[in-house]
Amino acid sequence: xKYLDEYRNPEIARQLLDKIRETVTKPWVIMEICGGQTxxxxxxxxxxLLPKEIELVHGPGCPVCVTPLEMIDQAxxxxxxxxxxxxxxxxxxxxxxxxxxxxxxxxxxxxIRMVYSPLEALKMARENPDKEVVFxxxxxxxxxxxxxxxxxxxxxxxxxxxSEVVSHVLVPPAxxxxxxxxxxxxxxxxxxxxxxxxxxxxxxxxxxxKYKVPITPTGFEPVDILQGILSVVKQLEKGEYTVDNxxxxxxxxxxxxAAQKIxxxxxxxxxxxxxxxxxxxxxxxxxxxxxxAYDASKKFNVSHIKAEEPQECISGxxxxxxxxxxxxxxxxxxxxxEHPLGATMVSGEGACAAYYRYQRFADALKK
Amino acid sequence: MSIDIINSFSCPLPKMDYNTIQLAxxxxxxxxxxxxxxxxLPCFGNETLNLLEDQASLEISNNRIAFTTDSFVVNPVFxxxxxxxxxxxxxxxxxxxxxxxxxxxxSVAFILEEGLNIEELHTIVISMKNAIxxxxxxxxxxxxxxxNKGACDKLFINTSGIGVIKEDIHLSAANLQPGDKxxxxxxxxxxxxxxxxxxxxxxxxxxxxxxTAALNGLVKxxxxxxKNIRAMRDPTRGGLATTLNELAKSSKVGIHIFQKTIPVRxxxxxxxxxxxxxxxxVANEGKLIAIVPAKAADKILDKMKKNEFGKNACIIGEVTxxxxxxVIMENELGVDRVIxxxxxxxxxxxx
Numbered sequence: 001x002k003y004l005d006e007y008r009n010p011e012i013a014r015q016l017l018d019k020i021r022e023t024v025t026k027p028w029v030i031m032e033i034c035g036g037q038t039x040x041x042x043x044x045x046x047x048x049l050l051p052k053e054i055e056l057v058h059g060p061g062c063p064v065c066v067t068p069l070e071m072i073d074q075a076x077x078x079x080x081x082x083x084x085x086x087x088x089x090x091x092x093x094x095x096x097x098x099x100x101x102x103x104x105x106x107x108x109x110x111x112i113r114m115v116y117s118p119l120e121a122l123k124m125a126r127e128n129p130d131k132e133v134v135f136x137x138x139x140x141x142x143x144x145x146x147x148x149x150x151x152x153x154x155x156x157x158x159x160x161x162x163s164e165v166v167s168h169v170l171v172p173p174a175x176x177x178x179x180x181x182x183x184x185x186x187x188x189x190x191x192x193x194x195x196x197x198x199x200x201x202x203x204x205x206x207x208x209x210k211y212k213v214p215i216t217p218t219g220f221e222p223v224d225i226l227q228g229i230l231s232v233v234k235q236l237e238k239g240e241y242t243v244d245n246x247x248x249x250x251x252x253x254x255x256x257x258a259a260q261k262i263x264x265x266x267x268x269x270x271x272x273x274x275x276x277x278x279x280x281x282x283x284x285x286x287x288x289x290x291x292x293a294y295d296a297s298k299k300f301n302v303s304h305i306k307a308e309e310p311q312e313c314i315s316g317x318x319x320x321x322x323x324x325x326x327x328x329x330x331x332x333x334x335x336x337x338e339h340p341l342g343a344t345m346v347s348g349e350g351a352c353a354a355y356y357r358y359q360r361f362a363d364a365l366k367k
Numbered sequence: 368m369s370i371d372i373i374n375s376f377s378c379p380l381p382k383m384d385y386n387t388i389q390l391a392x393x394x395x396x397x398x399x400x401x402x403x404x405x406x407x408l409p410c411f412g413n414e415t416l417n418l419l420e421d422q423a424s425l426e427i428s429n430n431r432i433a434f435t436t437d438s439f440v441v442n443p444v445f446x447x448x449x450x451x452x453x454x455x456x457x458x459x460x461x462x463x464x465x466x467x468x469x470x471x472x473x474s475v476a477f478i479l480e481e482g483l484n485i486e487e488l489h490t491i492v493i494s495m496k497n498a499i500x501x502x503x504x505x506x507x508x509x510x511x512x513x514x515n516k517g518a519c520d521k522l523f524i525n526t527s528g529i530g531v532i533k534e535d536i537h538l539s540a541a542n543l544q545p546g547d548k549x550x551x552x553x554x555x556x557x558x559x560x561x562x563x564x565x566x567x568x569x570x571x572x573x574x575x576x577x578x579t580a581a582l583n584g585l586v587k588x589x590x591x592x593x594k595n596i597r598a599m600r601d602p603t604r605g606g607l608a609t610t611l612n613e614l615a616k617s618s619k620v621g622i623h624i625f626q627k628t629i630p631v632r633x634x635x636x637x638x639x640x641x642x643x644x645x646x647x648x649v650a651n652e653g654k655l656i657a658i659v660p661a662k663a664a665d666k667i668l669d670k671m672k673k674n675e676f677g678k679n680a681c682i683i684g685e686v687t688x689x690x691x692x693x694v695i696m697e698n699e700l701g702v703d704r705v706i707x708x709x710x711x712x713x714x715x716x717x718x
Contacts, residue, residue: 004640010699045702091643107387116571116642222700336383340395361693361705 007221016226017049020227020233027053028236029185029322030229033171034192036220037063042354044222054229057185057321058354060174060187060191060277063139064091064347065317068273069309069341071167072097074302075136078165079110085128087121088136089143090114091347096340097309112268118150118164125154126161134296137164142194144168144285145259148266151294163296166287169272171195172203178320183327186321188232190218190225193247198263200255204243212241226292266291275309275343276316292300313342318351325355332360380402395605396709419613420540421462421600424532431534433468435459436527444491444521446636447561448576452491454652455524456498461601462580465655467538467590468530470502470583476510476525483521491522502581504528525642535594542597543618547686548664550657552585553578553669553679554630555607557650560638571641575634580653593663601655608647608706610656611694624684624706644713647696647706654692658686 006012032038038058041047047056060066076097079086086102093102094116106112111131115121123131136148140149147164154162171192179188191204196217204215214235228246232356235241245251263285272284287295297303309316312330317323325344326332335341337353344350383405384398391398408417415423422435437459444451456473463470475495481489499506557578564573581602589596598618602610607629615622629640631646639646653676659667664682671677687695694706 008699010701011699043704044698044700045704046700048702049700103389103391104385104387107389355708358704360707 002263004221007219007223009223013222013226016223016230019225020054020230023230023233023237024051024053025237027055028233029055029057029321030188030190031057031059031186032190032225032228033059033061033175034194034220035065035351036194036349037061037190037218038223038351039349039354040220040222041225042358046222046225050229054233056229057107057324058318058351059189059272059321060178060319061140061171061195062319062344062347062349062351063143063169064089064095065139065315065350066169066274066276067092067095067167067277067341067343068307069098070273070307071138071165073307074243074297074305075165076100076102076105077302077305078113078296078300079105079136080108081132083130083131085111085113085124085133086136087113087115087118087133089116089138091349092136093140094340095346105291118147119153121156122150122159122162125159126157131161133162134300135162135164137166137168140168140169140171140192140195141143141198141263142192144263144267145198145256148262150195151291152265154261154294155291156326160293161296163299164287165296166267166285167272168267168285169274170269170283170285172207173280174274174277175206176211177277177280177283179207179213181320183320183322186213187218188214188226188236191215191226191243193217193219193250196245196247196251196255198256198259199249200253201243201245202253208241208243214241215243217243217245217247217251219250231245234310254357274319276313276319278316298301310341315342315344315352318344325352326359328352332356368569372450381409383687384519390511394709395603395609396600400708404627414464417661418539418541419617420466422466422468424468425465428668431468431532432533433463433466434527434528435461435462438523439524440523441562442520442521443562444487444566446565446577447573448557449652450491450494450525450578451522452495453498453579455526455578457579457652458603459495459526459528459579460502460504460583461652461655462526463530463602464583464586465538465599465601466530467536467586467596467599468526468532468533469587470581472507473499473526473528474507474508474510475506477512478519478523478525479511479513480519480521481513488522491499498581504583505539511551522642534592536590538596538598538618540598540600540614543614543622543686544597544660545620545686545688546661547597547658548661548682549611549624549670549684550659550664551607551629551657551673551681551683551687552582552667552677553653554632554635555602555651555654556631556635556639556646556649558652559606560635560644560646562650563642563644564638571638573634573638575632577637578651578653579674580674582655585655585671585676588670588674589657589667592666593659595660595663596667597658597660599655599657602651604650605709606646606648607656608645609705609708612708614656615694616659618686619691621687621690622684624694624696625688626696626698628681630679630681641665648709661685665681693710
């Protein structure tokens, strides 16, 4: 597959590993932001191939994982109503709310449909004028343009039976929040490649400067990730810190202006709770007043629903890179992909789920 | 059923993960296994059923008979490369012949939804006729029921079938021996991805076609060069990964496969990448896995390659003494990982 196979080339990967080994002299803690990168690292065993000096910690970049519990409860409240077709990305359906997940609502008779694009939900709204079609608009900057576009088109067509539950989050404020934490261990970031394709990487220069951390926008294949690691390790070893774009085949400094325009048309920045982390100021996006008629939280009057997270789940510490999944006492025991206690166990992008799938048997393999 | 009869069952209601049936109970993963282990086997279990093969091997008046049943509920009923009718024929033929049996007769039961277009039904029936002709078998009994609109999705089809197992053929998932080779008859994940590309909400244009095919001819060819095949399975629901896990557990051996040897069509691989789906867990409807003694492997492989349904056949790994009951895959970077049984259906990821 063009643009993929060459980035999975084992020979190039081995050469990069050699270069990383030659470069590194001291221990470094590097965080990959995106859950897609976490998944690739664990699946391909990159963490096992790196020299012991390099510790990868897994960041908060799993949109499903950080969607706050109360937004899931709000979504469930809407999805249980008569006359509603509730649409969502697939991996959101299994995320546990306080009492149940959306798939259980479906088994109880709720009309819940999985879509790959919000525009499919829009199509359902056109085809079912007597139903309320609601889309669960979650994600980072990556999914925001499509979600904004669906809402914009609905407004333009006057499709009054379409609305969105919006729980969008922004990456840079979370990166800053982690670096500001007194417990912070992160010394460099592999920035999330897909987010950067939309937003560019100009906004990272002030962060690199202020916190003196190298930031490298990085792709998702083994060669991408190893190039990203090599880039930050070189900087760390020299005491340098800048933004070095590894993912140049998809990312430019300014990102995608058309995508940014549609986001800014429909959404505005707001404070946002992150599951497991708590509220981060100005780290989310909400629907602008101009489009309030398409805001499902208002339309179905669910904004008052609040929820507290279960105590036993340490996903907050995992999303901040302070703990690894196997350090959690309930990992693989009372918390499994069948019965996740926290969202990091649900999504394929979640660090706990990745460890459960790919590393649960690591000890067996060593024997 | 009267209360007395209910009380006469000795099996108490087992503790289950869920109180109601979820779609994942039918996805062939861990929840399906729980349903079988806790609900069905305690009540129905016997020495034949307990083997959990895809078909029962029965001895009736000194003849060995393979007997199997399967229900087909695919949505949508027409998909690129086939429809529910062909699937219902080919699926049951394959379940019969994976025991090494020669498939002979099928039953067909239709559950039709009120309002189903007769022309659609006719199209499906014609493709079933073509499928039985191609497989060289007959439908010898059947049934039709019609249910209220909304009580099923257009139509469901159940097929059962029987075949005859020759005396010198003894295939079983429990037969695997360390050192055996694992043969795969062709590319994986074609069927599951073909269906997914036309599902409501996920549709996108692609050239992916279902691989639905009856494999009885291929099996016959393979058995003609070696009677010592240990086991055969068609990796349908749950995909290659699930089937290999079942084999490893049945024989209490390890299975070691190599990622680079597993063929996946480029367009299928692309669709999997886009949706975040692992092709190892995606359904196939015209592929088989055969576990064979190492010294017979090349001979069987050569024969497979000459059959239209085995052109892309290859050796993907071997059976090991280590890692009993586990499937290990070595990736292209040389790192091993465990290929586990999936929880339920894979859900396309958000981005």
